[in-house]
Amino acid sequence: MSQFRFLRQPAIAVAAGVLALTLLVALFAPLLATSEAGRRVGPVFGSPSSAHPLGLDDAGQDVLSLLLRGARTVLIVGAAASLVAVLIGCAVGVLAGYAGGWVDSVLMRVTDYFLVVPALPFMIVVAAIWGPSLSHIILVIGLLSWTQMARLTRAQTMSLRERGYILRARGLGSSHLRIVTRHLLPHLTPLVVANAALTVATAIFAEAALAFLGLGDPTSISWGRMIEHAFSRSALSAGAWWAFVPPGLCIAAVVVACSVIGQGVAEIANPQLRHDHLPPRRVRLRATAAGGGEDDSGGSDSGRRLRRRTAATVMEES
Amino acid sequence: MNRGLDLVLRRTAVALITIFCAISLNFLLFRVVPGDAVSNLARVPNSTVAQQQALRHEFGLDRSIGVQYVAYLRELVHGNLGRSFANGQPVSKNLGEALGNTLPMVLLGTVVAILAGIATGVLGAVRRGTRTDRALTVSSLTVYALPAQWVGLLLLFLLGGVFPSGGRVDEFLIEPSPWQHTVDVLWHMTLPSLVVGLTLFGQYALLTRTAMLETLAEDYVLTARAKGLSTLRIVRHHALRNAMLPISTLIALSLGSVVGGVVLIETVFSWPGIGRAIYSAVTSRDYPMLQGAFLVLTVVVVVCNYVSDLIYLRLDPRITV
């Protein structure tokens, strides 16, 4: 469906714009934030004002400044955890799919275990045991988010392995490493990119969840921690919606952007969903020059037909 | 008949083996993480070395791993998960209560999410490319992208005056009749269930839409159309019936993680369920509770996967392996 593709592109463009904006904010947060980190600039839960458009939080800090600084933590955790997940997932998936046999069985049993492990409780337990710090959070999230990637790359590797050019490369005596890096990985890229974007979304979710439970890095500001502060320090009873609404919306915006990009890449790589067999809601008729019933295939026919096309009409189904 | 029984037995065996593996790995997880669990978790303020030693001995951490493992399995077979540090009650009793509180709340939200999600997804797929489809997809995606704890806070903020802001029952209700009690619990359950439902709804709607689009492209849908069947009949009896295969499996799969992910929602609404049990076990360093809760959640996930397998067997006549 051509219009589907058309509509799809602007969505991806907007999503990319959101991510680019977040990235810029994360890079230049210290310049953009109007107040220093940790500085009290007004009353506790002060309402939004011209000086502080998003109001003040439980410690009298400027919410907008916190929001800008929080972007950095969120992106670092999202990207780094996703990278960990991609590396583990690809390594496991490609190895299992390429090697096959017992290597495949063992790796897949391990993957199965990580699939049944309840992710959030696991993260809570490990984060609690390891103690709160940014690198621990990243590792924990990464360690629990690679299963999907492993399954997808394994399936793809298994189908690629039997393709002619890979069999040929093997026949010609290419090393396994060379086959994997030269022939397999390039073909896996769209799949990996699409899934990595989705993993960033889960990682951001997980960070917000851990921070909400007080297991986040206590030294850095993040959107998840802002929500936690608002909750544990009774922003609700103070009626200070501005303390938790903005960070939640920011998380949603970044997660939506990642999902749209992930979906978009997946759809471009696998354009299978383009048609359906339902009756169209309208029958599209094109006006034809009134001709006799018989084939009126004359000489300058193609030119005339072009003009006819522009006069296409759409008839409502009665 | 025999074939079906055989398959069910096979799946059951797989589920049991998975549970055994999970139990074993659970044991390992709590024992071989860098720095043993006691020194990390039992950071009791002002604890002396002697106290820590005593704690180690109590958990048998001073014995060899093999001995510990056998002891662990033996206790487990007898349903003994140890005693909670926090209230001295058997862990199994605490967890049983917690799970009993969590499941109805989660189920209520999930059922609503399944019905609304499938309806939305089907409508979006049938009206694909239209304004309706776009509006539904965008709202599903947005709802999916909102963090559960945030949705909980927002609902509390907006409806906190109407619905109770936390807990499972009204503590001041004196000797309520069973009817009063049920109404009270349902009333308390409304907001947390709504959050469960909302966070799942987006996911289910997107999933259903994709599954429906895939089946609508199949040849048998064209056949159904050539047969002159109505669009409603094509969608219900031909497309949805096939799309339900992936949808029901994925929903059953997601349920396991929902029970685990309910930590956030239960924290927001002070709901005394399994998620909150985990959270308070972490904050109060209640090691036996943590291990037990984790085990129970893993088993819940395995059971959900098992159920999803059975649903698939029931729905898909083609499975023969």
Next chain:
Amino acid sequence: MNGPVLEVRDLNVWFDGPGGRDVHAVRGVSFDVRPGDRLALVGESGCGKTTTVLGVLGLLGATASVSGSVRVDGQEVLTGGDAAMAPYRWGDLSIVFQGALNALNPVRTVGSQIAEVLPRDGRVSRRAALRRAGELLERVGMAARNVAFYPHELSGGMRQRACIAMALAGEPRVLFADEPTTALDVVVQAQILELLDRLADELGLAIVLISHDLWLVGQLCDRAMVMYAGRAVEEGPTEGLYTAPRHPYTRLLYEATPVLGADRPLRSIGGSPPALDVPLAGCAFRSRCPDAEDRCSLTEPGLTPVAPARRAACHLTDRTP
């Protein structure tokens, strides 16, 4: 009674292409089907024969647009859309699709798929409908108990028979058969062919066969329309088409068809059909035509009578009688 059941006039089908470059898949096709006719649409894959049939039956998707006229019993159905076509679907015009595996819904029994199109006068019970479905299966040479089978439990030939039984359920007057024997082995092909032949005789069915296989066409049909690049290039009685083809494409197609025991070399047609997303100048076949002349690239030849009941669209028909 003697008038045509189906009249197709100047049917055009376009598919939306990227960047407004629409694919003109069917270009001005006309034909009639009278009761008891046996017509074949012949050509290589991609020549528009299946699209023609889908266009006639109003089964094209939302990316297609059409022009021309399709009349059933003199009633225009093309311009009226689904609503105009609905009364004739399956009741008068039914179709057997190629690749019977996907044409049947994999999660429903064969019987239920046949039963759902049986004419309903409101009092037909489910059991009666299934019994009727069983009778239809017997009619196509299957056992009545096969109603309870799922498509995957049947062999390819059986599935094709079930599709034919399903097509008969609406008591049609015209049966379209789209590559009904593709992907079947030779013995089964012959059985299906014989079945169609017998049914057409017994029920007075008109058959429109869509095939690339000239041998099959010769066995079953008495009239054929050869299509190339979305256009009819030659039509007439099958006998004459083979023995004295008037269009070079028909001749080459015949020479490319293996015939057992025939003492002639097998030849393939070089090159490939033209792209249909750009306007064609001149004869669409000229780049592959061994006899092409200058005038072939200037104007596109129309179908002109070349013999009694024979028409061909080739400039060179004036050269040799």
